[in-house]
Amino acid sequence: MAVPILWQDPFSSDRRPLFISKYFSSLGEDEKFILKEYLEKHGxxxxxxNTLFDYARFLKVLDIPHLEYKVRKWITFKLIESKLFDDNHIINLLFKLFIESGATLHKLVLGQPLELKPEIFYTLEENKQFFSRIQHLSLDILYGNDFESATLLRVLAEITTKINTIELCYFDYKPHLFHALIYIIKSQEQLRLFSLVGDYPKEFYGVISALESQKNSLQEVILDSCDFNAEFEVLNKCKNFKTLRIRYCAKKFSKLLDFKVSTLEVVESEIDTQSMALIFEKSGKLLQRLKLELNDEYRDESIQGIEFSTQFVELIRNLQKLQFLTLWCEEVDDIPEEVLKIRIIQFSEILPLTLKYLDLGDSWLEPYTDILINHCNVPLKKMLIDRLENERISKALVEFCKRNKTLNYVGVGRYYALDDYINISGNLC
Known part of the structure; x- marks a missing residue:
């Protein structure tokens, strides 16, 4: 029962590469003879x-960059002395074996340009079950004239329509790859998650626009290191859109935030108060998870002090179903300390009663942590703070536990000499 599970994703694990040899036992006699001669030629x-199992047929995750890495490690381990060795022959042999073994992939990861032999594509046409159940497609760094990868994507698009997750990493592709990506996006029936990690690309060549074909199924979009582009406005047409994660995006996504979501994550990205207010207004009755990690580099004058401005406090008040809140912001210099303390009290008192998880892992907030905890009456289950190194905070936590009786986990970002400062053993329970 364990063997099929252990051999679903062997190339992504940290296991030694010696297991590569076990696959060779499943080769045909002619292929074994040719491979044996090839290996002996290189020492x-x-x-x-013989093995008890045909391990190749258990494969569910094919991560080609990891496959190439494991093969190179296997060759290095087997070579008696350092020699030039073309690992492409073994990679193609294993790829063909996986296809013909009867395996059905659930996840495919493409990386650097492939050097696939023409017979691989013929074998795929003869064994369509190999790609027929793929649900997760990931493209890592692709560069150069990678026609093999583009051809592989087109074959994939013709075989399967069940992909629900597409992840693209580093968007410096060639035109034929963009065309293949558009083709595969449009050919799917229920794409739910689309992720793009770019290097601040200026153009998206219709790939984002192709998501309009998934407007009835797309639920989550992750944008990392991207500039805003008019193509992103197509997301406003998505009827079941629930989760938006914007990370390290330089230009404002104001126009993008014109829909309702239940999860919003903004990390180190430029966004103004007006945009924040707009999405809060539209998503107030739906928003359950909110994560804001902002610093001065990504804030213009209109967002300074948003974390405890009067407007922000009112916006949080209207989030009637909020369950998870993460708030990391840079120190606010233009608000007097007494005013800031009042705002923190107001913020603490208006937190929705639905809130279960609160992450305030900011170093600048540490002097006011006890104030926030002392005025919080929300039945939190988990709380994350930056530091726990003075008696005021420890006492506030103990009193909060006694008062609310729900907190069962406190995470501390930096604890330093915790035992020297605090003695709450047995009290915080």
Whole structure:
């Protein structure tokens, strides 16, 4: 029962590469003979012993960059002395074996340009079950004239329509890859998650616009290191959109925030108060998870002090179903300390009663943590703070536990000499 599970994703694990040899036992006699001659020619003597299982047919996750890495490690381990060795022959042999073994992939990860032999594509046409159940497609760094990867994507688009997750990393692709991506996006029936990690690309060549074909199914979008582009406005047409995660995006996404979501994450990205108010207004009755990690580099004058401005406090008050809140912001210099304390009290008192998780892991907030905790009456289950190194905070936590009787986890970002400052053993329970 365990073997099929252990061999679903062997190339992504940290296990030693010696398991590569076990696959060779499933090769045909002619292929074994050719491979044995090839290895001996390069100084590798390998015996293909029989195995209890046909391990190749258990494969569910094919991460090609990891496959290439494991093959190179296996070759390095087997070589008696350092020699030039073309690992592409073994990679193609294993790829063909996986296809013909009867395996059905659930996840495919493409990386650097492939050097696939023409027979691989013929074998795929003859064994369509290999790609027929793929649900997760990930494209890592692709560069150069990677026609093999583009061809592989087109074959994939013709075989399966069940992909629900597409992840693109580093968007410096060639035109033929963009065309293949558009083709595969439009060919899917229920794409739910689309993720793009770019290097601040200026153009998206219709790939984002192609998401309009998924307007009835798309639920989550992750944008990392991207500039705003008019193509993103197509997301406003998505009827079941629930989660938006914007990370390290330089230009404002004001026009993008014109829809309702239940999860919003903004990390180190430029966004103004007006945009924040707009999405809070539209999502107030739906928003359950909110994560804001902002610093001065990504804030213009209109967002200074948003974390405890009067407007922000009112916006939080209207989030009637909020369950998870993460708030990390840079120190506010233009608000007097007494005013800031009042705002923190107001913020603490208006937190929705639905809130279960509160992450305030900011170093600048540490002097006011006890004030916030002392005025909080929300039945929190988990709380994350930056530091726990003075008696005021420890006492506030103990009193909060006694008062609310729900807190069962406190995470501390930096604890320093915790035992020297605090003695709350047995009290915080």
């Amino acid at each position: 590798i003597n390998e015996e293909f012993s």
